[in-house]
Amino acid sequence: GDPDMLQDFCVAEYKSLEGPLRVNGFPCKRPENVTANDFFSDVLSLPGNTGNPVGSAVTAVNVDKLPGLNTLGMSISRVDYAPWGVNPPHTHPRATEIIFMVEGSLTVGFVTTAGNLFTRTVCKGELFVFPHGLVHFQRNNGGTPAMAISAFNSQLPGIQSVAVSLSRVSPSMPTDVLARAFQINAGMVEALNSNSAPMY
Ligand code: GLV
Ligand code: MN
Structure with missing residues (x-):
């Protein structure tokens, strides 16, 4: 997870990327320029395009897309799966992930540093946790599209x-x-x- 915040919020000031200033995360917008829209996103309302070789699409809403998340230590993704689609093995170097099945059923799994695979089926309404840093995957178990929402304890899980x-x-x-x-x-x-x- 990310470090604790030191103030109510620190909405990302992306423009500073062009300047000489470099910090861990983004510097803050001037508070008088912050609006409710800095904390709003509708990008998860649309499915990702799963027409690709692996048959899945991750739509991430992290600090790069939603400036209000800066310093708050969390982010979210929508994952769409084509029939039998796979989200291939990967890790998030900066976060634990909790995945909630909105539609369909997945086989999910993660691998421990001892080489043990923890795997099971997760159905609509159920959830599963992928511990920080461990390699994990999902596969759609069915001939219909599936969709899940994942939450992360980092503004930029990687x-x-x-x-x-x-x-x-x-x-x-x-x-x-x-x-x-x-x-x-x-x-x-x-x-x-x-x-x-x-x-x-
Ligand atoms: C799923 O594992 C994801 O990272 O979105
Ligand atoms: Mn993941």
């Missing part, structure tokens, strides 16, 4: 996809490092790296 981090980084990972890590040959590594699917 997403690090396992597959992307290992095989689609720029510049590319040394082939011998991946070959050793997975105990596969260089040809298989090249096959992974040549996957031109978008970033997940």
Whole structure:
């Protein structure tokens, strides 16, 4: 989770990014310029586009999208899943996640640092927790679209996809490092790296 706030709010002043000032998070807007709209968003009212190779779409409302979240230590996402769609294994370096099923049913899971997989089905109206920093995934269990809402205890949880981090980084990972890590040959590594699917 994020550090505690020191004042009622500190609405992000994005324009300061062009200036010399750098802080952990964003500097605050002048209070007289703050309005209710700084704390409002309607972007989760629309489904994300799941027409992609993995069949899922995360619509994140974090401090980059909602300035009022700056210093408040929380954010939210909507996740849409095509039939049998997958949200591939990933971690959030700065947050625990709690996911609430709005529509449909998912198989969810996370992996501990000891290599144990905690997995189960989560249905409409139910929820599941992914502990801070642990690799986790979801898969739609059905032939109809599913939708979930996730809350995070960080204004900017960050997403690090396992597959992307290992095989689609720029510049590319040394082939011998991946070959050793997975105990596969260089040809298989090249096959992974040549996957031109978008970033997940
Ligand atoms: C789901 O795991 C998400 O991060 O939105
Ligand atoms: Mn997640």
